[in-house]
Amino acid sequence: MSRADDIFVLFDKNTASNDHETTSMRHFFEDVPVDESTAPGMGGGPSFSRYAPSANEQPQPANATARHARVVALVSVNGGVGRSTLVTALSSGLQRLGQSVLALDLDPQNALNHHFGLNHALPGIGRTSLRNECWDQLVQSGFCGCRVVSFGETDIHQQDDLLRWLKQEPGWLAQHLSGLGLGEQDIVIMDTPAGNNVYLHQALEVADVVLVIAQADAASLGTLEQMDLLLAPHLERNPPLRCHFVINQLDETSAFSLDMLDVFKRRLGDNLLEVVHRDSAISEALAFGDDPLDNEAASMACDDIHELCRLLISPRILP
Numbered sequence: 001m002s003r004a005d006d007i008f009v010l011f012d013k014n015t016a017s018n019d020h021e022t023t024s025m026r027h028f029f030e031d032v033p034v035d036e037s038t039a040p041g042m043g044g045g046p047s048f049s050r051y052a053p054s055a056n057e058q059p060q061p062a063n064a065t066a067r068h069a070r071v072v073a074l075v076s077v078n079g080g081v082g083r084s085t086l087v088t089a090l091s092s093g094l095q096r097l098g099q100s101v102l103a104l105d106l107d108p109q110n111a112l113n114h115h116f117g118l119n120h121a122l123p124g125i126g127r128t129s130l131r132n133e134c135w136d137q138l139v140q141s142g143f144c145g146c147r148v149v150s151f152g153e154t155d156i157h158q159q160d161d162l163l164r165w166l167k168q169e170p171g172w173l174a175q176h177l178s179g180l181g182l183g184e185q186d187i188v189i190m191d192t193p194a195g196n197n198v199y200l201h202q203a204l205e206v207a208d209v210v211l212v213i214a215q216a217d218a219a220s221l222g223t224l225e226q227m228d229l230l231l232a233p234h235l236e237r238n239p240p241l242r243c244h245f246v247i248n249q250l251d252e253t254s255a256f257s258l259d260m261l262d263v264f265k266r267r268l269g270d271n272l273l274e275v276v277h278r279d280s281a282i283s284e285a286l287a288f289g290d291d292p293l294d295n296e297a298a299s300m301a302c303d304d305i306h307e308l309c310r311l312l313i314s315p316r317i318l319p
């Protein structure tokens with residue numbers, strides 16, 4: 001038995017083998033600490049929020065007849081795998097292919113602000129949503145002509161208020177997206193926070209395609225069952241959410257990483273869309289707020305990202 005076989009046997013067991021375990025898993029990843037007793041309609045008082053808009057004040061009604069933009073959400077259960085980096089690189093790469101791209105940051109960490117080297121003083125969707133205002137004034141210029149809507153700076157109280165509010169308003173993201181006037185020529189690439197949270201669920205509601213980002217290591221492999229659980233309800237809808245996996249930061253000099261990649265390939269089959277190599281130029285771009293695809297000299301990672309962009313816009317992946 002090869003080393004990869006050993007790893008496969010170790011991790012390919014069904015980690016949610018019964019209802020009890022499934023329930024425990026759901027509770028474990030239910031990491032949004034909402035005190036329902038303070039929510040409106042739940043016996044709560046005015047402490048619900050200093051910022052939350054009233055439920056009958058929507059910024060823009062969703063237009064059911066509008067031709068919607070194509071929406072891609074980058075997700076993962078564990079953090080630090082490269083979602084924000086790939087949102088930035090894919091936005092640049094798809095725009096270079098002639099697509100009309102809008103990168104949207106749904107993560108209060110506000111990482112896209114750093115990745116795109118944006119002005120920190122400008123507001124983003126966090127504070128703007130709490131003021132019940134539209135997002136159309138938030139669009140900033142990204143790399144190669146793509147557009148960016150950042151989360152913006154928020155303090156811990158604003159983040160708590162947003163979490164409570166968004167739990168009450170499952171249509172928040174859909175409504176705000178429809179207010180941006182996007183059409184089917186546009187592609188929205190969304191960054192999401194790691195794990196099971198309200199931003200992830202809203203993203204999955206509106207996404208056509210989800211890219212699950214993983215690293216070729218045991219930590220990412222151990223999250224696959226949990227990701228299956230999170231995605232399952234969205235795979236049943238009509239049309240179903242299309243789900244693909246991307247392995248990021250592959251280190252080809254590490255025999256263990258290659259073994260782990262082998263395990264992922266067997267586990268994911270055709271759902272493994274692309275492998276992006278680890279490349280110091282990618283992390284350096286983040287440090288300087290540069291386009292990660294500008295430094296293309298002998299970069300395998302840039303080649304991988306360009307190939308991922310080509311695959312994404314093929315009819316097989318993005319309708």
Ligand SMILES: Nc1ncnc2c1ncn2[C@@H]1O[C@H](COP(=O)(O)OP(=O)(O)OP(=O)(O)O)[C@@H](O)[C@H]1O
Pocket residue numbers: 076078079080081082083084085086107109111193194248249250276277278279280282283284286301
């Ligand atoms: N292909 C790559 N090659 C080299 N470094 C990479 C690559 N992809 C990501 N990184 C680096 O890995 C680190 C984590 O990346 P990133 O912040 O994009 O991950 P994330 O999944 O968005 O993390 P978080 O869960 O904190 O939001 C960063 O330092 C980034 O520069």
Ligand SMILES: [Mg+2]
Pocket residue numbers: 083084085107109111191
């Ligand atoms: Mg991130």
